Amino acid sequence: MLASKGVKVCIADMNLEGAQKMANQLGNGAFAVQVNAADWDSQLAAFEKAVDAFGRLDYVYPIAGIGERKAIKNDPKATKFQKPDLAVIEVDLTGVLYTAFLAVQQMRRQEKDKDGFRGKIAATASVCGFYCVPTVPVYTSAKHGVVGFVRSYGKYLPEEGITLNAVCPNVLRTSISVPAFYDNLEKEGILTEMKGVVDAFASFLDNDISGECMEVGPNGGFSAKAPAPHLDKETTRVMDAIYERSHRLHEPEQ
Template sequence: MNPAFEGRHAVVTGAARGIGAEIARTLAAQGARIGLLGRDRAALERVRETLPGGGHGVAAADVADPASVAAAFEALRTDCGPVAILVNNAGQAESAPFMKTSVELWQRMLAVNLTGSFLCAQAALPDMLDAGRGRIVNIASTAGQKGYAYVAAYSAAKHGVIGLTRSLALELARKGITVNAVCPGYTDTDILRASVANVVGKTGRSEADALAEFAGVNPQRRIVQPAEVADAVRWLCGEAAASVTGQSISVAGGEVQ
């Protein structure tokens, strides 16, 4: 157990799979009580069964809906206590050429990736302000640092997450609360697997060739693993990172420098 985490309530959004589930397991292993938040309650329950320790909570919610977020945080407080750590991981990626990007797709990307982070931060902050300490980590993307073709809506939303991170970090700098972003490159998740399938379907290329193309963006020529992202989050939530705030930390093999 790590004294910096033991007994502290860490809410992880988008926790049912991929990076979110790995973050939940990593923080639970440090002794935190995990509030698992996502759309699929059954999937969240399956993740809870894999977490070490006890006292973990589950709440189903749409992070883009204010009433849903408020109800979820109230339920998680009842189960796990005041929120000490928030990891805004919930996100969605859809691709389309810019001129074929509908208003609906645009709004959907902003709602899930950006508005969700805003709403969850507002829901968690009262507990942190009362305690005089806290950690917020927003899972952004290298797409929020440099942009990619054919994902203008997603990239704009993730750029917004980084802007939110920087502004909120300054506002909270004297409150004992740090706010940072972790920016993974292409990571071994359902989102990447869907992107690979999309390339295969549209081009007829093999799955191996499509995956190699994504890996080639990384100077290390590899796909990032969820555990690598989770460990960056763990460090940012610990005491050793108390002076680190307002930063966007790339986990991408040198893709962004």
């Protein structure tokens, strides 16, 4: 998507070998760095390498993700409390926020391009960020968090010449689950193809929309998923008051 437009690419991934293979295929100066998405220092080092190589970052894509784990064991005989495994939150939500906030800091230092942008950020969320999925509660919580972050911060950032959006696919064939699961969905005709996801990401490149979450379905189409409407006009006024009260948190330091 980007390389075909002549954009130079840095791929950051835990799997350095796989990322480097992809970079080699892309050519045009693409390179790979190893990163642990859940670790701030690791992400910072990756960003610094990309900035050193390119001078500026026009597009940033926080797309790291892992699937649901057993947060706590269901052991009726247990007599002690178990700390839950929240690795999914650390990667799928905290990691996305790390990437986005690194991107915002870098883009604030950059001059606007010919179209008036300092940079564009597009994250990967999931339809689990919209719907109730009872057996994957931690993953669903993380994706709801990404959707809420994008819909909120994405409506502020254009004031600074930055856009923030998300793509929310249905189930894709990835390494998150086992092949048999994807095979079964494919047989039913409800497995989402990667092309629809790429098309959704591409839709952010040449326009100024921000704060939008694109739902991508098994039929390949995508559309912006509207957030829930306010309960009444009084609620709208409360939200406006919170916006006005909190705007100072994002203003330049004096």
